[in-house]
Amino acid sequence: MAVCKVKKVSIFTHLELKDEIVEELQKTGCVQIIDVKPKLKKSSLLDFNVINNTEGISALPEVKYCIDYLSNFIDKPEKSEKSKIATQNVYDYKKLPLLFSQFDYKKIYCKCKKLDEKFKELKNRENHIVKIQEHLEEWKELNLKVEDLEGTKNTKIIVGTLPLKDFVSCLEEIKKMGKEIEINKIDEEKKRCKIVIISISEYYVPIKKVLEKYNFDSFQIPLEFAKTPKNILEDISKELNSIKEKREIISNASKKLYRENLSLYLTFDYLSILKSRKDIEKYLKMTKQVIIIEGWILEKDINRMKDRLFNKTNELEIIFSDPDEKDDIPVALDNNKFVEPFESVTELYGIPKYKEFDPTPLFAPFYFVFFGICLSDAGYGLIITALAYYALLKFKLEGTIKKFFGLFFLGGLSTFVIGALMGSWMGDTLNYLPKNILFIKTFLIDKLSLLDPIKNPMPLLLISLSLGVIQIYTGFIIKFIKNVKENRIKTGLMDQGSWLLLISGILLFVIASTIGSLAGFKIIAKYIIWAGLLFLVLTQGRSNKNIALKAAGGVLSLYNIIGYFSDILSYSRLFALGLSTAVLAVVVNTFVMLFKDIPIIGIIIAILVFIIGHLFNMVISGMGAFIHSTRLQYVEFFTKFYEGGGTPFKPFKIITKYIQIQTNR
Amino acid sequence: MITQGIVIAFLGSAIAIGLSCSGSGMGVGIAGAAGVGVMIEEPEKFGLVLFLQAFPGTQGIYGLLVGFWVLMKTGILGGSPIPLSLDQGCQIFFSCIPVGVVGFFSGWYQGKTAAAAIGLIARNPGGVGKAIVMVTMVETYAVFSLLASLLLFNAITL
Numbered sequence: 001m002a003v004c005k006v007k008k009v010s011i012f013t014h015l016e017l018k019d020e021i022v023e024e025l026q027k028t029g030c031v032q033i034i035d036v037k038p039k040l041k042k043s044s045l046l047d048f049n050v051i052n053n054t055e056g057i058s059a060l061p062e063v064k065y066c067i068d069y070l071s072n073f074i075d076k077p078e079k080s081e082k083s084k085i086a087t088q089n090v091y092d093y094k095k096l097p098l099l100f101s102q103f104d105y106k107k108i109y110c111k112c113k114k115l116d117e118k119f120k121e122l123k124n125r126e127n128h129i130v131k132i133q134e135h136l137e138e139w140k141e142l143n144l145k146v147e148d149l150e151g152t153k154n155t156k157i158i159v160g161t162l163p164l165k166d167f168v169s170c171l172e173e174i175k176k177m178g179k180e181i182e183i184n185k186i187d188e189e190k191k192r193c194k195i196v197i198i199s200i201s202e203y204y205v206p207i208k209k210v211l212e213k214y215n216f217d218s219f220q221i222p223l224e225f226a227k228t229p230k231n232i233l234e235d236i237s238k239e240l241n242s243i244k245e246k247r248e249i250i251s252n253a254s255k256k257l258y259r260e261n262l263s264l265y266l267t268f269d270y271l272s273i274l275k276s277r278k279d280i281e282k283y284l285k286m287t288k289q290v291i292i293i294e295g296w297i298l299e300k301d302i303n304r305m306k307d308r309l310f311n312k313t314n315e316l317e318i319i320f321s322d323p324d325e326k327d328d329i330p331v332a333l334d335n336n337k338f339v340e341p342f343e344s345v346t347e348l349y350g351i352p353k354y355k356e357f358d359p360t361p362l363f364a365p366f367y368f369v370f371f372g373i374c375l376s377d378a379g380y381g382l383i384i385t386a387l388a389y390y391a392l393l394k395f396k397l398e399g400t401i402k403k404f405f406g407l408f409f410l411g412g413l414s415t416f417v418i419g420a421l422m423g424s425w426m427g428d429t430l431n432y433l434p435k436n437i438l439f440i441k442t443f444l445i446d447k448l449s450l451l452d453p454i455k456n457p458m459p460l461l462l463i464s465l466s467l468g469v470i471q472i473y474t475g476f477i478i479k480f481i482k483n484v485k486e487n488r489i490k491t492g493l494m495d496q497g498s499w500l501l502l503i504s505g506i507l508l509f510v511i512a513s514t515i516g517s518l519a520g521f522k523i524i525a526k527y528i529i530w531a532g533l534l535f536l537v538l539t540q541g542r543s544n545k546n547i548a549l550k551a552a553g554g555v556l557s558l559y560n561i562i563g564y565f566s567d568i569l570s571y572s573r574l575f576a577l578g579l580s581t582a583v584l585a586v587v588v589n590t591f592v593m594l595f596k597d598i599p600i601i602g603i604i605i606a607i608l609v610f611i612i613g614h615l616f617n618m619v620i621s622g623m624g625a626f627i628h629s630t631r632l633q634y635v636e637f638f639t640k641f642y643e644g645g646g647t648p649f650k651p652f653k654i655i656t657k658y659i660q661i662q663t664n665r
Numbered sequence: 666m667i668t669q670g671i672v673i674a675f676l677g678s679a680i681a682i683g684l685s686c687s688g689s690g691m692g693v694g695i696a697g698a699a700g701v702g703v704m705i706e707e708p709e710k711f712g713l714v715l716f717l718q719a720f721p722g723t724q725g726i727y728g729l730l731v732g733f734w735v736l737m738k739t740g741i742l743g744g745s746p747i748p749l750s751l752d753q754g755c756q757i758f759f760s761c762i763p764v765g766v767v768g769f770f771s772g773w774y775q776g777k778t779a780a781a782a783i784g785l786i787a788r789n790p791g792g793v794g795k796a797i798v799m800v801t802m803v804e805t806y807a808v809f810s811l812l813a814s815l816l817l818f819n820a821i822t823l
Binding site for chain 2: 347348349350457461570572573575576577579580583584586587590594620623624627628630631634635
């Protein structure tokens with residue numbers, strides 16, 4: 001169990017059968033295709049020429065474009081409904097080519113493109129005239145036609161704004177130039193005033209120079225329009241309205257186009273399948289007549305693949321071989337239903353190497369209990385379990401996401417059990433039940449619960465620490481077994497055996513000192529401790545050559561005791577998090593009771609506070625439970641024996657984004 | 666009746682909540698700024714970034730927890746405070762110090778680590794697991810301080 005056995009598979013077939021075989025492999029979905037490595041030095045193998053100009057594949061970006069464009073026009077309720085219809089349909093693989101050929105995506109693409117271009121054009125125009133509109137709003141008072149502002153041969157007109165404080169001085173400077181200048185102030189705002197200057201052409205340049213000095217902001221003439229600013233503004237608002245109408249038309253047309261063409265999703269997925277099949281061809285090698293496909297396959301899938309390929313054709317040869325140790329062998333995990341969700345935690349850290357063993361079944365029970373202690377509320381546990389179960393049932397989840405929901409489902413169960421043992425049902429909610437159903441409380445708390453961490457926290461703290469001791473113990477034993485399996489019994493005995501001896505001795509000593517009737521074992525425990533210490537000092541410095549260094553290394557290794565001690569202390573977080581969930585829940589309930597007494601709206605606020613408060617506590621504490629249970633595995637447990645760093649097994653298969661496909665024969 | 670002890674207990678509760686929430690605020694802020702930077706380029710990482718940003722927020726919750734626990738146990742929240750002696754008040758005050766002070770610094774520094782972790786997942790999404798471990802290492806001390814505060818408070822006879 002655990003890490004799946006992998007075989008290397010080589011498939012030889014006739015060149016003409018290539019498409020058929022690749023298609024069948026994709027449908028079977030159990031081979032990870034890799035580069036063909038010729039074993040002969042003088043190889044006559046050629047790279048397979050990948051031809052990428054097939055019509056279907058070049059169409060993929062076009063279909064993607066249509067989907068992206070049209071999805072902008074889907075109404076919210078429609079979005080969920082319609083896409084459900086499109087995505088929840090299960091299509092038969094055989095029917096796909098037919099459905100694809102019936103669907104004229106080129107036409108849709110042209111339509112989409114046209115609509116999109118028009119839409120963008122309108123948008124640009126709108127932006128443009130809105131800018132002009134804003135500018136002209138400020139110049140409504142200007143009673144001149146814009147086309148006249150250009151001036152004539154002999155006269156020039158300058159329009160713009162000046163800072164109010166500079167107005168007088170600027171005016172004087174300009175007036176000094178000559179008589180043939182007329183300056184009109186048409187309006188005044190907070191800090192700037194609007195002026196119109198009419199002069200003969202000769203003064204135009206000198207006036208401009210003066211104005212520039214005073215930070216003059218000239219009026220931008222919208223040359224594409226005619227008449228006075230007021231008229232133009234009216235025109236613009238008319239045009240804006242018509243643009244709005246046109247956009248509405250386009251938007252409706254797009255919506256209609258979308259509704260009529262849900263097959264776009266199907267087309268996209270079908271084309272992606274074709275494309276992935278083409279992409280895989282770069283791994284293939286060929287001779288003049290024969291094509292070679294190489295890949296990894298899980299041992300359990302071998303027969304299934306054989307059946308399906310030989311069912312297609314007999315003109316092929318399949319060879320299985322054991323993987324070479326130098327290869328980067330991909331890893332797939334295989335565990336029973338209870339352990340499988342915990343694989344997500346392993347995956348997050350890094351899956352094991354092919355030669356390593358899978359740590360998932362080893363930490364799964366610990367994780368299960370840890371999560372429960374951290375959250376430790378029966379009410380929250382029930383809610384999380386129910387939500388996770390609903391999600392697993394309702395959405396067709398796959399891969400890591402599915403495992404995560406499985407993890408929460410199991411975590412919720414554990415939380416429910418441990419919460420019930422601690423008598424915590426949404427905190428102390430049961431205390432506030434009306435009198436006639438108070439028997440529920442009597443039953444749940446008095447009969448079921450074993451300890452109350454809020455009243456007496458010590459037992460839970462001890463339980464947490466003991467769990468830590470047990471897990472670290474397990475870690476040592478696993479490493480020991482690993483060493484033995486790899487024929488390093490001596491290393492195992494020296495490295496792990498000595499520590500096991502020492503830690504057992506210390507534990508025994510602690511137990512013997514606390515429990516009176518076992519006091520006799522104290523002496524034995526002492527001897528065990530001494531034996532462990534001696535053993536450690538003798539063995540742990542053995543990698544050094546010098547005898548003095550050997551001794552020093554041995555003594556120094558005792559420092560690790562502190563490390564293991566702090567590892568065990570680290571498990572006290574289980575207690576702290578468990579208690580914090582319980583206390584926060586009690587705090588929430590206290591607030592609820594405070595609000596309850598407000599007349600009329602009090603009861604509504606109380607209910608709201610109850611729901612939001614407990615939801616908040618559940619989410620925050622749930623996150624803490626997940627993170628800290630995970631961390632205990634990674635930092636305290638895995639460091640004892642686990643490396644990780646394998647490459648996941650990724651079979652070549654049908655991957656769809658929108659629809660579901662059935663490949664059964 | 667308001668005794669001197671009650672006043673000191675107030676101070677304790679205020680320290681527990683105030684300091685730890687300040688630390689969390691800083692930490693979440695630092696991590697959030699890094700997260701926004703990542704999302705400029707990769708908005709689809711929002712979920713993961715938010716998850717990492719939430720880490721330094723726990724210190725504030727621990728502080729709030731201890732603060733409220735004090736207010737509840739001393740009856741201040743219910744409106745009928747227990748007449749605490751000066752000694753009891755001081756005990757409560759001291760029991761609030763770990764979660765407040767540690768919460769302040771660990772929240773702040775966890776924010777920095779979380780920001781770095783967010784930077785890591787921007788470049789290498791496969792490193793999430795390890796990034797989370799790094800950030801949780803800081804969290805350890807916040808949890809320990811919560812533990813210390815709870816145990817200290819529990820030892821007080823009211």
